[in-house]
Amino acid sequence: MINEFKGKVWKYGDDINTDVIFPGKYTYQKMEPEEMAKYALEDLDPEFVNKVSDGDILVAGKNFGMGSSREQAAIAIKYAGIRVIIAKSFSRIYFRNAINAGMPAIKSPEAVEAIENGEEIVVDMKNGKIITSKGEFVFPPYPKTVMEILENNGLINFIKNKIKNS
Amino acid sequence: MGKTFAEKLFSNKSGRDVFAGAIVSVEPDYVMSHDNAAAISGTFKKIGVKQIKYPERVVIILDHEIPAPKESSASNHKEIRTFVNEQGIDNFYDVNNGICHQVFTEQGFALPGKLIVGSDSHTTTYGAMGAFSAGIGRSEVAAIWATGELWFSVPETIKIIINGQMSKFISPKDIALYIIGQIGADGGDYKAIEFTGEVVDNMSVADRMVLTNMAAEMGAKNGYVLPDQKTLDYLKGRAKVDFTPIYSDEDANYYKTLTFDISNISASVAKPHTVDNYVPITEVEGIKLDQALIGTCTNGRLEDLRDAAKVLDGKKVKIRTLVIPASWNVYKDAMKEGLLEIFIDAGAIILNPGCGPCLGAHQGVMAPGERTFSTANRNFKGRMGCRDAEIYLGSPASVAASAITGKITNPEGK
Ligand code: SF4
Numbered sequence: 088m089i090n091e092f093k094g095k096v097w098k099y100g101d102d103i104n105t106d107v108i109f110p111g112k113y114t115y116q117k118m119e120p121e122e123m124a125k126y127a128l129e130d131l132d133p134e135f136v137n138k139v140s141d142g143d144i145l146v147a148g149k150n151f152g153m154g155s156s157r158e159q160a161a162i163a164i165k166y167a168g169i170r171v172i173i174a175k176s177f178s179r180i181y182f183r184n185a186i187n188a189g190m191p192a193i194k195s196p197e198a199v200e201a202i203e204n205g206e207e208i209v210v211d212m213k214n215g216k217i218i219t220s221k222g223e224f225v226f227p228p229y230p231k232t233v234m235e236i237l238e239n240n241g242l243i244n245f246i247k248n249k250i251k252n253s
Numbered sequence: 254m255g256k257t258f259a260e261k262l263f264s265n266k267s268g269r270d271v272f273a274g275a276i277v278s279v280e281p282d283y284v285m286s287h288d289n290a291a292a293i294s295g296t297f298k299k300i301g302v303k304q305i306k307y308p309e310r311v312v313i314i315l316d317h318e319i320p321a322p323k324e325s326s327a328s329n330h331k332e333i334r335t336f337v338n339e340q341g342i343d344n345f346y347d348v349n350n351g352i353c354h355q356v357f358t359e360q361g362f363a364l365p366g367k368l369i370v371g372s373d374s375h376t377t378t379y380g381a382m383g384a385f386s387a388g389i390g391r392s393e394v395a396a397i398w399a400t401g402e403l404w405f406s407v408p409e410t411i412k413i414i415i416n417g418q419m420s421k422f423i424s425p426k427d428i429a430l431y432i433i434g435q436i437g438a439d440g441g442d443y444k445a446i447e448f449t450g451e452v453v454d455n456m457s458v459a460d461r462m463v464l465t466n467m468a469a470e471m472g473a474k475n476g477y478v479l480p481d482q483k484t485l486d487y488l489k490g491r492a493k494v495d496f497t498p499i500y501s502d503e504d505a506n507y508y509k510t511l512t513f514d515i516s517n518i519s520a521s522v523a524k525p526h527t528v529d530n531y532v533p534i535t536e537v538e539g540i541k542l543d544q545a546l547i548g549t550c551t552n553g554r555l556e557d558l559r560d561a562a563k564v565l566d567g568k569k570v571k572i573r574t575l576v577i578p579a580s581w582n583v584y585k586d587a588m589k590e591g592l593l594e595i596f597i598d599a600g601a602i603i604l605n606p607g608c609g610p611c612l613g614a615h616q617g618v619m620a621p622g623e624r625t626f627s628t629a630n631r632n633f634k635g636r637m638g639c640r641d642a643e644i645y646l647g648s649p650a651s652v653a654a655s656a657i658t659g660k661i662t663n664p665e666g667k
Pocket residue numbers: 317352353354373375549550551607608611612629630
């Protein structure tokens with residue numbers, strides 16, 4: 088069960104696209120997730136991968152992950168250490184890719200406004216709450232299918248377990 | 254209550270009466286992938302299933318890095334060929350076919366009323382034929398290979414009505430960039446889009462594909478044009494299987510309806526680094542260029558090459574000009590029409606059909622400080638392989654006119 092995430096915030100702006108999250112030139116190179124992590128946000132903030140620590144939280148503006156369907160854009164961020172992303176909104180495919188990679192993507196424009204770069208926040212998945220220095224913000228719980236995928240740490244494990252149990 | 258195209262399609266597929274907001278698990282009719290099939294096959298093997306459930310629904314088209322520019326891409330391709338043989342996938346198109354979306358359509362997989370998904374964001378293109386087609390992630394493709402099905406949320410629908418008189422110098426690309434400029438790159442987020450109106454009715458099938466291709470740049474889940482006689486004519490002798498078109502009900506419930514009159518727009522340009530950074534070309538005329546790119550899955554069809562050739566006929570280009578027909582069929586038709594000769598005489602470089610420089614992997618990568626004017630669908634930072642370069646987007650005629658002068662030039666009157 089995923090209950091709670093607590094971590095330091097990395098905050099970025101609006102319309103962060105998949106090319107700056109994970110450059111196209113690496114997209115067709117075969118890589119394990121750990122290697123993808125080395126290129127996370129390379130064209131947005133080249134220092135990010137050196138400074139991020141395990142368990143940190145990414146916060147961004149509207150339309151996060153717009154652009155390509157490349158899944159590495161979600162996987163790279165996850166393996167760089169990010170556990171959860173909060174944004175004003177997500178692009179459709181990125182939202183799915185994040186969930187399918189087992190990384191919650193939470194939409195909360197109010198929380199994004201309030202959260203300061205570098206502060207420590209808590210995301211309470213069970214009760215749908217984001218706790219920041221400026222107060223608490225609620226978000227609606229995920230539908231059952233989505234929750235099941237997250238609890239299995241991603242779509243592939245979810246299917247594996249489903250096949251195993253059937 | 255009436256249903257939108259999307260609601261009807263997912264109702265048919267799930268055997269339930271569903272409306273926007275519902276989550277359904279359904280079986281897509283086709284699942285497309287390209288060079289990323291190598292990575293997908295790795296994920297597929299991790300699931301632990303030996304055989305693809307419905308190999309006849311799997312379509313794989315190599316296009317992103319073709320012919321292989323380096324050892325790693327060659328190995329990727331090799332792995333895919335082995336996997337295709339092992340799994341008995343008949344719908345495999347090797348490096349000598351063209352860009353996935355064009356090949357998929359030409360080969361008659363893009364059909365009215367079908368649910369099609371692909372591990373490429375511009376899978377939306379097939380909606381021009383009346384299909385419901387959406388981009389998905391690689392794991393999702395692996396999941397479909399293994400189980401045949403995937404979860405979807407039924408989207409709300411935005412109806413975009415395009416009216417007016419299309420001037421001679423305006424192409425569907427100008428209309429698409431103009432609309433994205435008005436509604437923003439997230440203007441269609443999570444939504445289905447139905448393109449309609451007299452301008453769309455009058456468009457050729459190829460022109461409609463520009464709109465549905467660019468629907469991805471509005472953030473939309475899919476773009477749809479209702480199939481008509483032109484669609485049926487195009488599909489005659491081409492359709493891989495039988496199909497039944499699906500149309501929206503008159504009394505369907507739309508999230509919103511947007512109407513655009515395009516009678517007075519001029520050629521459109523998207524400035525770096527977002528597709529919704531729209532300006533009329535008149536505002537950026539004179540900006541110096543280093544490279545021109547005509548082609549890609551957005552504007553690499555015969556109709557686009559004709560537009561460009563008309564402008565380039567008898568002229569010389571001033572900057573590196575790359576032309577990429579979207580498929581070998583388009584290449585051959587362009588050759589027969591004498592278009593390739595016009596390009597060569599003008600001093601352009603004709604590349605083999607494929608994605609080429611569009612994603613910055615090879616063939617025409619830019620240097621820092623350089624600027625390309627391109628007919629592709631994306632101008633993100635780093636998209637063409639260099640984060641310190643700039644990409645402007647426009648129509649084939651605009652890019653061709655600019656190639657001649659070496660700076661952004663309005664094709665009107667040229
Ligand atoms: S031509 Fe460009 S946009 Fe189209 S499929 Fe290839 S890489 Fe993607």
